[in-house]
Amino acid sequence: MKLMNQVSEFANKYFSVISVLFAVAAFVWHEHFVWLGSYITTLLMIVMFGVGMTMKPVDFKLVLTKPKSVIIGVLAQFTIMPLLAYGIAVLFNLPPELAAGIILVGCVPGGTSSNVMVYLAKGNTALSIAMTSLSTLLAPIVTPALLYLLAGQWMPIDPVGMFLSIVQVIIVPIALGLLIQKMVPKVVEKGGALLPLISVIAIALVCAAVVSGNRDNIAASGLIIFATVLLHNWSGLFVGYMVGVLMKLDDETKRAISIEVGIQNAGLGVSLAKTHFAASPLTALPGAVAVTLHVINGSILASIWSRKSMNKVHANADENRKMVEEVTSQ
16 A cells, blocks of 8 residues: 555656656557547546545535635636637637637636646645636536637537536546445545546546547647647636736635646546537647646646745745854854
8 A cells, every 4th residue: 555655646746747758659659549539538537536536525615614715716717718718719810620629628627637736836735626626516507608608609519518518527427436435435545545546547548548639630730739728828827826916815825726727627628529529620639739738837837836935945944044043142
């Protein structure tokens, strides 16, 4: 069990590296990974099932005891990212498939990987988990509605069908996970070390699946897709942070809101695109690129903030040591 804990900790710590390696391998040797495309929805359901098995009432306690930060964060996520995506689609005059695809990425809830990134960034992890949980539960209603309003001019949107898809991919697995946790808590507790590892592997496989299945489109579209996804992602991270600044929140909370707003469940976007826009495969392309780039960008930002926090701790320690030395020398 100790070894399993160490492996899980390693997987969490180097989550972005693992995902990137899988994505690169899938791009170079796509013929060995393309079969995974049929299992994207299943892999996402496995991740959501694991989320359900780890959810606890305390995850929602923050919504009731300190709702301000959670509500601000979730409102920011479901307004900033969709509107940024819409603006980018208009600004770049994207083709209908790509416009709908980037808006779809903007309308999905926060990704589970954001919780790991907030933890690594020394941010407010409890807030991050509460935001992810709430936005995920709201997704069946909010995501189809936003997509219908913002992307309907480019592609026909079926809100009811999308609602059912999100319930299938997110709500049902989470509910099953909660049920298993309730029925056999001791078994879940003993196997808890496996859950982060399984989630990391599943998300890395999703990265590989979407990259291998869209390799030619990624190579052909090239700069415009990467520029679009990067601009959307970094703008979301920046504007999310500025929301915290304007609301005069503490640094840890600002970091959590920034990452929660900027890091989307792009894998869900790919799954929805493949299900509801099968006749327009390019719609899945922004999500396919975002799956990997969100992990990379979020991890880079988390690393910067983590170093900043450590430098602050060291500076405070040095200052305290000097004060002690001054007092003892008198």
